Amino acid sequence: MSTDTPRLHGAESSPLGRPAAYRDTYAPDLLFPIERQLKRDELGLKADDLPFIGEDLWNAYELSWLDLRGKPVVALAQFRVPANSPRLIESKSLKLYLNAYNQQRCADVGTVQAMIACDLVAAAGAAVAVRITPLTQRPQRSSSYPQGFCLDQLELDIDTYEPAPDLLHAHGSEVSETLYSHLLKSNCLVTGQPDWGMLVVRYTGPAMDRAGLLRYLVSFRTHNEFHEQCVERVFCDILARCRPRELAVWARYTRRGGLDINPFRTSHAGLQADEGMEVRQ
Template identity: 55%
Template sequence: MTNSADQSPLGKNSAYRTDYAPELLFPISRQGKRDELGLSGTLPFFGVDIWNAYELSWLNMRGKPQIAVARITVPADSPNIIESKSFKLYLNSFNQTRLGGPEALRDLLQQDLSAAAGASVHVVLTLQEDFGKLQMGELDGVLLDRLDIEVDNYAPQPEVLKANFDELPVEETLVSHLLKSNCLVTGQPDWGSVQITYAGPQIDQESLLKYLIGFREHNEFHEQCVERIFTDILRQCRPQHLSVYARYTRRGGLDINPWRTNYSSGGRPSNLRNARQ
């Protein structure tokens, strides 16, 4: 049976388990929202969802608390996303759980998250002594937010996207920090920055910024918004190469950063934490 978003722990009172409880993880099929976008069969993109967990703690075998920051990488072709509140509840179930060391924690995380996602999930832990190595940075690219535009629509409208098909193709990277959408279930605001890298007909920047601002009252999960942005740009502007990367602010000690692309030469994006994260 496929889980639906309204069956998830989102928007409901939840007891916080402090003993290891992998059954708390709540997978939701990706395909439902992809069907809305007309995506079936071979996907027009590949990529990952990069999660960062900042509130991760467990006990060593002597009962002393340990802490770490985790980077969790979920492949975009996994059958399921993992609902974020269930993810938070699951991570908190380690709070009073005794483990033999960080490797034991990492192995459990990879095992449980892979089972929930339906594909191999990769986990890297940064321990307390290495926190100073974690870096911050901002997304590179031409800033769309500089444009003085008038906006009167706050729902995604792919038809506003424009590209110049009569000129030579270009390669460029565009960035906006004005991405805002709302949780699919609770309606709570999700704030993010988005980086769009492409090669092809030059995309009209004003139309792209209006399109992105159009997510302001739109209800979807982070991963779904990024796939919608990718699909709409690909269809309306017809770039040969396209990459869409969003960095969302954290909630409950977790941030989610989906990346979708149709070319491999650019490599996977960095996981530098933005200022608002």
């Protein structure tokens, strides 16, 4: 039996994996922030010298409250949490927090938006952009595929299912390209439940070995880590092993509990993620 002390990840006392009583009126204390630096230490990252900028884009599909006459309002919401915020927000706690609006009476959409923004800023420790769109405004969402090469069509043998950065290689002349895969699967850091997503790599630098990149992405298949942490690990491993001049990595994770999380990390502000949902979202 191993006597190693388990690494702290910040979610040990979160609501994940625990029975939770649902509250139906405003309850900002339900939000559970997690220090990003705990996992960034594993990657050798310093808070004041991150190799990337970016954000975590959250889409919320189950938001409702009561107007002042008691009539329900239903809406979509979007939250943008900057990657340089000191804390991320644990997803189940955000789900519970949003559900706590179900019987809360609010004057208008602006009031709800301001309340949520205030609470997310306090939890994340940085400015968080919040946009709420009631369904009466008929919001539209569309899925799309990245403009690039899908690695999933490669025929190859794979036998590694824990992150293996030594699978990454780059060589030859500089290219600019976008590579992506729908085969990303990792597991929740606390519960071990599967997380499914698409991961996109956009870079300028020596040509990456495509088979090696696909094997590397599949190697996360039994790995336990939060969405944001997986994307940062991929970014840092590619940066270290392949030395691109410019690099952007983002993921589109499928929803759980009425939320999907879409982390985006880039070395340059001009290198942006494509708009649009992944088809499974």
